[in-house]
Amino acid sequence: MDNLIAANVKQRPLRTAISVIGVSLGVILVVLTVGLARGMQRDSLDRQSNVDAELRMAPPGTQPLASNPLMFRAGYARAIMEGVQPTDEDPDLEPKPPIPGAAAASPVGEMIQSSAGGIGFEMVDGIDFESFVKTTQLRIVEGRALGDGRSPGSDYEAIIDRFYAENNKSSDGRPVKTGSKITVLGNEFTVVGIYEPPILGRVKIPLYTMQQLFGGADNCTFVMVKTERPELAEEVKESIERYYPGNRLIFTRDLPALYSQGINAVEIFLNVVIGLAMIISTLVILLAMYTTIIERTREIGILKSLGASKRFIVISIEKEAALISLMGVLFGFLVSVIGKYGIEASTRLKIDLDLRWLLLATSIALAGGLIGALYPALRAANLDPVEAISYE
Amino acid sequence: MIYHVGKVDVPALRGVNITVNEGEYVAIMGPSGCGKSTFLHIVGGMLQPTSGRVIIDGEDLTRMSDGERTDLRRRKIGFVFQRFNLFPTLTAEGNLKLAERIYSNGANGGNSDRRREVLRLLQLESKMGHKPLELSGGEQQRVAIARAIVNRPAILLADEPTGNLDSENSQIVLDMLRNLNNEFRQTIIMITHNPEAAKLADRIIEMRDGHVVSSGASL
Numbered sequence: 001m002d003n004l005i006a007a008n009v010k011q012r013p014l015r016t017a018i019s020v021i022g023v024s025l026g027v028i029l030v031v032l033t034v035g036l037a038r039g040m041q042r043d044s045l046d047r048q049s050n051v052d053a054e055l056r057m058a059p060p061g062t063q064p065l066a067s068n069p070l071m072f073r074a075g076y077a078r079a080i081m082e083g084v085q086p087t088d089e090d091p092d093l094e095p096k097p098p099i100p101g102a103a104a105a106s107p108v109g110e111m112i113q114s115s116a117g118g119i120g121f122e123m124v125d126g127i128d129f130e131s132f133v134k135t136t137q138l139r140i141v142e143g144r145a146l147g148d149g150r151s152p153g154s155d156y157e158a159i160i161d162r163f164y165a166e167n168n169k170s171s172d173g174r175p176v177k178t179g180s181k182i183t184v185l186g187n188e189f190t191v192v193g194i195y196e197p198p199i200l201g202r203v204k205i206p207l208y209t210m211q212q213l214f215g216g217a218d219n220c221t222f223v224m225v226k227t228e229r230p231e232l233a234e235e236v237k238e239s240i241e242r243y244y245p246g247n248r249l250i251f252t253r254d255l256p257a258l259y260s261q262g263i264n265a266v267e268i269f270l271n272v273v274i275g276l277a278m279i280i281s282t283l284v285i286l287l288a289m290y291t292t293i294i295e296r297t298r299e300i301g302i303l304k305s306l307g308a309s310k311r312f313i314v315i316s317i318e319k320e321a322a323l324i325s326l327m328g329v330l331f332g333f334l335v336s337v338i339g340k341y342g343i344e345a346s347t348r349l350k351i352d353l354d355l356r357w358l359l360l361a362t363s364i365a366l367a368g369g370l371i372g373a374l375y376p377a378l379r380a381a382n383l384d385p386v387e388a389i390s391y392e
Numbered sequence: 393m394i395y396h397v398g399k400v401d402v403p404a405l406r407g408v409n410i411t412v413n414e415g416e417y418v419a420i421m422g423p424s425g426c427g428k429s430t431f432l433h434i435v436g437g438m439l440q441p442t443s444g445r446v447i448i449d450g451e452d453l454t455r456m457s458d459g460e461r462t463d464l465r466r467r468k469i470g471f472v473f474q475r476f477n478l479f480p481t482l483t484a485e486g487n488l489k490l491a492e493r494i495y496s497n498g499a500n501g502g503n504s505d506r507r508r509e510v511l512r513l514l515q516l517e518s519k520m521g522h523k524p525l526e527l528s529g530g531e532q533q534r535v536a537i538a539r540a541i542v543n544r545p546a547i548l549l550a551d552e553p554t555g556n557l558d559s560e561n562s563q564i565v566l567d568m569l570r571n572l573n574n575e576f577r578q579t580i581i582m583i584t585h586n587p588e589a590a591k592l593a594d595r596i597i598e599m600r601d602g603h604v605v606s607s608g609a610s611l
Contacts, residue, residue, distance in 0.1 A: 003486070011481045304462065305471045307495070
């Protein structure tokens, strides 16, 4: 071995391995956490893209693509399509016509539950199947359509998408298929159909059943509105706002942008993760290089006796730290890739390994390593040569 | 030169005035603690004396910063120690290349012709791929000498170079120092407790209690 830096790294394999693992922890933390956040975001948006409805109507102040309680009147869907007329119970009700240009309206309830794999969360949709198919591309590919939840025997039935069927087990531990029992919102449901393509949550139950499970009010989370032609979307939106003011109406096409704005909290969390990764890398390298310097005090004295400048010594130690950090980065990538496939295979979580974030993780690990090695390097460079060379 | 040990001042060298000519081979003798190593470290720029002047090739070390003294050591001085002080993780050749890299301020390469010549002179051609622990004491010290002279420093400072060697290896190392002095005209200052080793030098300086007590041609 002719290279001092490589030789030093090789000299203490256990310490090098621990340092590499320490640095890789930071890399894994960044890559998997960011990848998970991005993957879940992409997955949600992908499923959103299979909605045909141009408009989403929700209570003011609610976040799109987030689960909100059932606090929006499901009757808005009927009102949009059929209008409002005074009734015997409410003779003073102001009459409103059907919204011109609206082709279909469907109330959707959304609730979050723990993921079947025990890691993460998943969305469960409560739908009115008949109107839901008119506002989305949903089609049943196995089994039959979802009941309305009111007719006998239809209350605890569910439909699932193909991905859910292929990646989950039923209550008895067997692969999910039509007829299987699955646990949804703490209750056992029977799978009556499998649908394609993926739309919103992967599990759908009757909206009526969801309402009964959560208080019984005729509420939903939002109403999807499909227009007769896409170009009528603006007009329909204005009409709804005029007749039913005070609600939040957003174009489905704007959801990706709105979602990005709405994940500030996630961005803050990711920044905290990145900061933690940086601190981990810095501390690991600082400790590793500090002990290395103590151990190699005599060798530093020899370097000084050979005429090595402070700069030469600092650069040598920084190069060693960079080499260890780089090994940590590579190991971290390897574990992250294995982790991605492992997590995706055992849960319904999605992880995106984006090149941009891999580069960021690399920069963080290298910067952390170089900063961490700086103090030990400067300490070594400033050692008294005679004391160092006499060090036992 | 005064060391500060706690609150006590310990003078190591007192009024030492030594002139060593270019190409001269000088042996310094004296009992332990008489200031020999302190003198060598000051001449090598590793210690700054508390007073006095050290002139090497017209350059005053005592007026130099730590960085300037390091640079002078890099350019003009080679060290050989009693304990060899080789890098245990590097091969013999790796130790030489490291010295070359330091000499060339971090650049790789070095002068391979010069390295080969040094290796031939020290009879180390077949040992270049070995790590220090795979070499005998004599071989390790020869590698240490090779490392010290591979950049052809003007001055070679040897601190008891045969102190850890048996008599056979001691003789080999001493012969080689003599040959290097004859062949390359390097100035050699060697500390030794061994009168037989000192006899090979051009001049012997005797020190006691931080003073030079005698300086004259060897017998």
